[in-house]
Amino acid sequence: MNTPAHLIIGLAAFGKPNAAKVTAAALAGALLPDLSLYLLSSWHLLVLGTSPETVFGQLYFSDAWQSVFRIDNSMVLWGIALVMGLIWRAPVVIALCGAAMLHLGLDFLLHNDDGRAHFWPISTWIFESPVSYWDGDHYGNIVGPLEVVLCLFLARLLWQRFTGWKMRVLIVALAAAEAAPVLIFWLMFGGSA
Numbered sequence: 431m432n433t434p435a436h437l438i439i440g441l442a443a444f445g446k447p448n449a450a451k452v453t454a455a456a457l458a459g460a461l462l463p464d465l466s467l468y469l470l471s472s473w474h475l476l477v478l479g480t481s482p483e484t485v486f487g488q489l490y491f492s493d494a495w496q497s498v499f500r501i502d503n504s505m506v507l508w509g510i511a512l513v514m515g516l517i518w519r520a521p522v523v524i525a526l527c528g529a530a531m532l533h534l535g536l537d538f539l540l541h542n543d544d545g546r547a548h549f550w551p552i553s554t555w556i557f558e559s560p561v562s563y564w565d566g567d568h569y570g571n572i573v574g575p576l577e578v579v580l581c582l583f584l585a586r587l588l589w590q591r592f593t594g595w596k597m598r599v600l601i602v603a604l605a606a607a608e609a610a611p612v613l614i615f616w617l618m619f620g621g622s623a
Contacts, residue, residue, distance in 0.1 A: 459529030
């Protein structure tokens with residue numbers, strides 16, 4: 431899934447209107463599994479001037495990058511932390527780790543040839559889902575628009591749940607970031623996405 435979708439879904443599942451720390455933890459947990467990708471790719475694209483083809487066609491799949499992704503995408507590590515949060519009855523830890531686990535579960539189901547080793551350190555096996563959120567050869571042309579519809583629905587629910595203007599601005603920004611690529615593609619190609 432796209433990162434804005436993870437943020438919307440994580441916020442819907444674990445955010446609480448009257449608990450700012452829990453809500454912030456839900457957003458952080460939804461983001462953290464993708465953060466290393468943003469940092470690594472930004473460094474290469476913006477600082478080193480590496481071409482996007484090299485970053486996403488080679489470096490993304492390199493052993494060096496995959497070794498980083500194994501850590502922040504480990505259902506084992508996030509699962510242990512979630513269990514500890516449940517034992518300690520720590521709402522912030524539960525929101526952080528729960529949102530991260532939700533992110534990883536969705537990624538597990540929606541990544542075809544670009545998945546990650548979600549069971550590290552037990553295994554480096556990578557599941558190749560028959561379904562992709564973006565690749566049209568693996569139903570991305572169906573899953574992508576469904577993802578947008580789900581996120582817009584959840585954004586509407588979040589709008590009702592969170593009444594403060596800062597959260598509402600964030601909700602609108604996330605919904606726009608999620609919907610804009612699909613809408614632009616649809617407009618450019620006359621609805622033949």
